[in-house]
Amino acid sequence: MKPSTMHSLLRLAVTGLLALALGGCASVYLVDNQVQSFARWDDAKAGAPVPQPPQIYHFERLPSQKESPMAASQGELERLAAQVLAKAGWTQATTGTGAPWTVAVSASTLKLPRAPWEDPYNGWWPGFGPAMPGRDYVVTRTGQVIWMPMFPRFETPYYQRQVQVVVRHAATGRVVYETRAAHDGRWNSTPGLWTAMLDAALQGFPAPPEGLRQVNIEVPR
Structure with a gap:
């Protein structure tokens, strides 16, 4: 088989597998979150009860969140948080x-070229030897260097994301509620994904369970 033909077949096969893995025929995708929350309503004043709805609040921002271009994305994040609250x-x-509470919401994303456990090349090329990460060639057992451009490296970005919500008692400035949700995966950034993370972070609000927990949210495609 000619190298060009092998290259074409391999590309078609890998593209098909990626389409099945990332697309599929499911109508939803899963956003799995690691969530931890801390409720300290007593810090507002001695013996303060957990506030019952309805409640009103103002969003507060850090100076950096007020400046462009971050202000636009911060406004969108607050819009999504308001829907969840x-x-x-x-x-x-x-x-x-006026309002008795202030709410600060923040988000972060770290984009990786691939998942932390993945290598550009894994294992051995049959009959040759170990494929070295980042190289387009392998070394045979006899020491011969063979360039293998017909085996392209296919990488899919991997994202590590986190959202955090902090509620303060407006009169004293004391933090009375803190929660965060972390999610790792390959999904692209969409309002649905961030809403799912905020839903997970605020699950149980204002009286959440204690300790680290996993909260899975299904998002329509």
Whole structure:
């Protein structure tokens, strides 16, 4: 078989496998989150009970979150957080209106070229020897160097993401609630993905279970 033909067949096979793995025929995809929450409502004042809905709040931002271009993405993140908080009976106060609580929301993304456990080349090329990461050639057992451009490296980006929500008592500035959700995976950034992470982070709000827990959210494709 000619190298060009082998190259074409290999590319078609790998492309097909990736399409099946990432696309498939499922109508939803799973966003699995590691979540940890801390509720300290007593820090607002001695003996303060867990606030019951309805409640109102203002969003607060760090100076960096107020500057462009981050301001636009921060506004979108707060819009999604407001939708999730509304499910718990918390409503954003109108401009110029006081509120007993402030809410700060933040998000981060680290893009990796591949998953942490993956190598550009794994294992052995049959009959040749170990394929070295980052190289387009292998060395035979007799020491001969063979260039193998017909075996391209296929890599899919991998993302490590986190969202954090912090609630403060407006009058004292004390933190009364803190929660974060972390998710690793290959899904592209979409409002649905961030909403799923915020849903996971605020699961059980304002009286969440203790300790680290896993919260899985299904998102429509």
